[in-house]
Amino acid sequence: MAKSGAAEGSVFDGRRMAEEERKKELRRLVEAIMEDDLGREEVYVDAERVIAALRELRVCAGRGLPGGKSSPATSGQERKQEKPAEDSTVEIDSGMAAPAKVPVPKHFLCPLSSAIMRDPVVVSSGETFDRAYIQEWLSSGKRTCPRTQQVLSNTILTPNHLVRDMIAQWCNDNGVILRQPENHENEGLITAGDRSAFSTLMADLCSPSHPFRNQAVKSLRQLTKRSHSFRAMAGENPAAIPQLLSILSEAGDDRELREDAVTALLNLSIHEPNKTQIGSESSGIALLIESVSFGGSMSTRGNAAAALFSLAALDSNKTKIGKLGAIPPLVGLLGTGEPAAKKDAASAIFNLCVMPENRARAVRAGAVHACLAEIADISSAVADESLSLLALLSADQEAAEAASEGGGVPILLNFLRQGKGAKSTENAVVVLHAVCLIDRRKLREVGEEETQRGTISEVAFGGTARAMRKAVWILERLKKTMHSDRHSY
Structure with a gap:
């Protein structure tokens, strides 16, 4: 018995070490993704491989198995339980693979999105992809097959009618409904690699470790600046924006963290659905107003003003921003800020003053005097x-x-x-x-x-x-x- 206990302990110690190694490798790959402006697919593929290995380790740990494979008996039993009732209907989001209770044949999944293909097409390498995702790949200037890395002889996309019919039949047999994606066409498509990177980023954003959280905020700022998909995923995740606001509320005198958090909020506000979410958070607008007044760096104050300008595109936010007292600090920034910050402040005040009640607030805050001072200054940039x-x-x-x-x-x-x-x-x-x-x-x-x-x-x-x-x-x-x-x- 003693030997058995020692062996079991060594197995679990080994699993923990393996998990830590996978985590380190995944963090390295996420950093590579954030720094990679070329969008090298191999980095995303490696990230998916590490996530799969980490998931396998944890699934096995939950089943009490020491290795990387589940027992055939257990797997068979689970498959029987996972089979849906004849009358049940499972609705699958287009950006995700089917839930575990409806096992999806691997060849139905797009290699780029890991989601069931709605419009499968074949490229010149002979591989099949979902049309929207391979078009996104080709539109970015890439001329290689994402799966084989083979140089494509042409960019012709040939419909794969066989796979399409097989998917349609499988969906019908399993009561699966494929919903259309909610992403706007001009905002890109969310790939499996994007989702993997965002999942890791969220884990760090919610970490109790301050260095991890601060780095995650900086990474979120960088990713949401250049990636439509990360702005969309942050809005879809119910914890992302509240957690970012929580970190901003605790920034205190950490000027770098405040600037990163405020700028990340500015980037997120560009995505239309996020305007409502940020505006509806009890502390969202208040924290941005605070950053206009006491943001530390002029860049932070200007970005906070720009975020308020972006949020004020919604009439409901215009009213809320005005009532919460944003106009006086914005007028102050217009009068004393650097040129870029002044432009952000003037734009934000203008957007807010489309609502008549905010005009009176602006006049009382001295906006007329501030405007005349800028107009009188022949060197003014605003x-x-x-x-x-x-x-x-x-x-x-x-x-x-x-x-x-x-x-x-x-x-x-x-x-x-x-x-x-x-x-x-x-x-x-x-x-x-x-x-x-x-x-x-x-x-x-x-x-x-x-x-x-x-x-x-x-x-x-x-x-x-x-x-x-x-x-x-x-x-x-x-x-x-x-x-x-x-x-x-």
């Missing part, structure tokens, strides 16, 4: 963005009054004299029109400019349609004012 924002705000009387009282008329007239782009000229005239509409004294100031230089007339005869309408209105109002003044004497 004058055009500031004019667009000011034109939007000036639709509200409170903003027009602030522009009038803040010396806006001479600033805008000076900008018009410089003859900048048509859109910026239009926005400048729109603001002038709004100011003249509520302050007759400023109309006289514009009249003096018109008498000396004909600035408004130039726009009236050579601007955009909207600019011409506003300029003509100003000129007509000037004539009426002059006529009234003459008759008052």
Whole structure:
């Protein structure tokens, strides 16, 4: 008995060592995937091989077996239990292989996606793939067979009707429904290699080890920057975004971790479904607002503003972001940030102020003054963005009054004299029109400019349609004012 116990202990020690070796190899391969801009398929294949070996070790451990194979009796018994009832229907996600209870013939699975093929096609090497995935492979510029690495003589995809009919018959016999993929066509396809890499990344993201978690956040930032599939997988995983937000909430003075987490959120927000998820998380928007104010580096603050801009594409998020107090720190960033951060801040404020209630918040936060300061600065890199924002705000009387009282008329007239782009000229005239509409004294100031230089007339005869309408209105109002003044004497 003692010998038996010792042998059993050595077997399990060996299994643990083997697992650790597989884990180390898998982490190395995941890092290679993240650094590999060429998308070498062999790296993904190696990762799949290691994952399969690790899975086999753990399955055997669960069954109490020392080796890498399950017993025939157990396997046969499980197969009997896994056979579905005649009337049952199993719905299989297109991005996954069938569940264990419906064993899928291996030759029905696409070598690239590990999912059942919906449109099997044959390439010139004689191998069969799902059309969508092999097209993605070829569209990326690769001209080799993903399975054999053989150079393809051509890129013709020939339908494999035999395999298609076999899959259709098998699905019918087993009550399997193949759902169409939810991925948008322009957002790429999720391969088995992608899923393997993401699974490992999630394990590290949820690890109790801070170094592992911090590295996982950095990796997530890098992967979501260039990969549509990783943005989609993070949104589909119910733990990914909440865990990322949890790590951000604990970042404290770790400026590098905060920047990585904020930038990862920015990248994730590009994927449309993620906008709703990030916005619905109780801490998501609040943490981004906090990072705009106290993000540490200017890059972090700018990326947080860019993330708010992205989230504000949804009206529900516009309201929430405004109510949670994002506009004052964004206005502060517009006034004091570096050029790139200022652009992000101006864009975010503009998007938010499409909602009327946020315009009042922006005016109270000093957005009009901040915009005028940028427009007056001939070296400003965000004058055009500031004019667009000011034109939007000036639709509200409170903003027009602030522009009038803040010396806006001479600033805008000076900008018009410089003859900048048509859109910026239009926005400048729109603001002038709004100011003249509520302050007759400023109309006289514009009249003096018109008498000396004909600035408004130039726009009236050579601007955009909207600019011409506003300029003509100003000129007509000037004539009426002059006529009234003459008759008052």
